Amino acid sequence: MGTIVxxxxxxxxxxxxxxxxxxxxxxxxxxxxxxxxxxx
Ligand SMILES: [Zn+2]
Numbered sequence: 001m002g003t004i005v006x007x008x009x010x011x012x013x014x015x016x017x018x019x020x021x022x023x024x025x026x027x028x029x030x031x032x033x034x035x036x037x038x039x040x
Pocket of ligand 1: 006008011029030032
């Protein structure tokens with residue numbers, strides 16, 4: 001099973017079907033709204 005993790009706050013966003021254990025990084029809804037505080 002694959003897991004989607006927020007690269008900003010490390011919270012789990014969701015899961016997707018995969019044969020292997022996979023982690024994808026994205027942004028959750030809260031961090032998407034928080035573009036003003038961009039430390040990267
Ligand atoms: Zn986040």
